[in-house]
Amino acid sequence: MRPFALAFLLALAGGPTLAQPASSWAAHQAPSAGPARVIGTTALGCLAGGEALPPEGPAWQAVRLSRNRNWGHPETIRGIRTLAQRARSAGLPDLLIGDVAQPRGGPMPFGHASHQSGLDFDVWLDVNPRPPLSRAQREDWPVASLVLPDQSGADPNRFTAAHARLIRLAAELPNVDRVLVNHGIKRSLCTVHGGEAWLRRVRPWRGHDSHMHVRLRCPAGSPECQEGPPIPAGDGCDASLDWWLSDEARRPPSPPRAPGPPPALPPACGPVFRAR
Template sequence: MVRTLALFGLILGLSACQTGTTTSTVSAQNANPGAPPATAAAMDPSDGRVAKEVFGYLSTASVQSSESFGGYSRGCQAGAVQLPETGPTWQAMRLSRNRNWAQPVTVDFVQDLSRFAATLPGWNGLYVGDMSQPRGGPMLSGHASHQTGLDADIWMRAPERLDLPPQARESISSISMRRAEGAYVNDNWTPQHMALLRAAASDPRVARIFVFPGAKTWMCANETGNRDWLRKIRPWWGHHYHFHVRLSCPPGATGCEDQAPPPPGDGCDEAQGWVDRILNPPPPDPDAPSAPPRGPVTMAQLPAQCHDVAAN
């Protein structure tokens, strides 16, 4: 039954998690309200259960001190806090997913960025997309990362209002900023988007930000002042309806694994290389080896602390 429900959630939610453009999935937590709670006895290190089928059905945070464990794409979070659904300068979207949970530093960052956004012409705050599940870990659908409570998706759409009822937050869509498959920005892009990304990347808590290549090259061409912040802006597929902010591990979080820092420099040549490959794709290499198939992450493959997180 659990596996069947997980597949149902995956079919409904795969594209929505990546773009924010379709109506939300049935939340994993509501899809199986009768799922038995994890117990300490079930969390032994040889546990071969699929991790997303454990963490995807846990609807509340663990009763532990706040801490991230493991890496962004293979980890979990203890003692998560929930971004309030509505604030003076933000709204959490797609509430049925129950993904507005994160580490305290991430919630603080989102609220701080939303207050800056409210100072921009035409903006009164932020629409906030997926953060993490209540205990992090792999999700039933969508993201490979967002597992440690240190990732947050920020919609590119400037909020028209910040009093949307829950159902409206399921149906409203963000707005794409890309043209030519991401090689360029389109007419929806504004200098305010660059100002928002500059503010986010300039925050010392931020490790990197993912956005489509054309946005990075536009900002590279239009930045006339300090360019240091551009180093944290990293081109990546998709990310034209939202940008993805990734925070560094908080000081003292010994169980948290940081990603390697971006290479030195502003990264603008790298972004242009992405654009060049979009406009002139290289021919396929018939001799390139196929990627080996990867099965789903099991509980035994997560950090040992994640067994306690799931159980508590």
């Protein structure tokens, strides 16, 4: 549905509440007009004035374009371009960029609880030399897990110094908040790079065994943006990393299904949702 038609139908219905389902946010095909603003948090927020990452560019290719999730704050798009340029200078192939955000951010119908405010982007951990991929190939390009089956570390037959180089380049981006990778990858990085300053920003998280999740800090000009808790001091190679191998971490309880509407987004997301 075209953006103006969607807005017209919503206006006839009296306008949305701030607890619109994810499918309604995903229905927007274009961003709202006006200055770029990050609103709320990466897990409960939206994006005004988003910018699209071109499907292809110098040193990157966006994957799964059919999802229409290659939108972000201009600072995020600039960060992706910078990372791609630095990766090429380091001898790495074109980066495969996964989900960034929807045109107006907001919750997604599937795949992520975050990526809502235009500050997150995924980079596939594929450093193998390859020719440029067609858009059709990038819809379903396979990327193998880099983690051992028991998740005790990265698979030494797959994880290479090139992977570590790419993760470090992401962790050293300007205005980066953190880089999420599987705890097995973090553990292997600690073995080789323990004590290095950049490693503090590489944080363990479930999944993320074949891609990394890069999150930037709130940009200037976004007073409604809210950042998460600060990263603890140190390189993260301490006992807190061992917790991920515990039974508690391996078998997390299923989140309860709360009845009723989804959580309400910040009030400033209402005009973003309704804008033509």
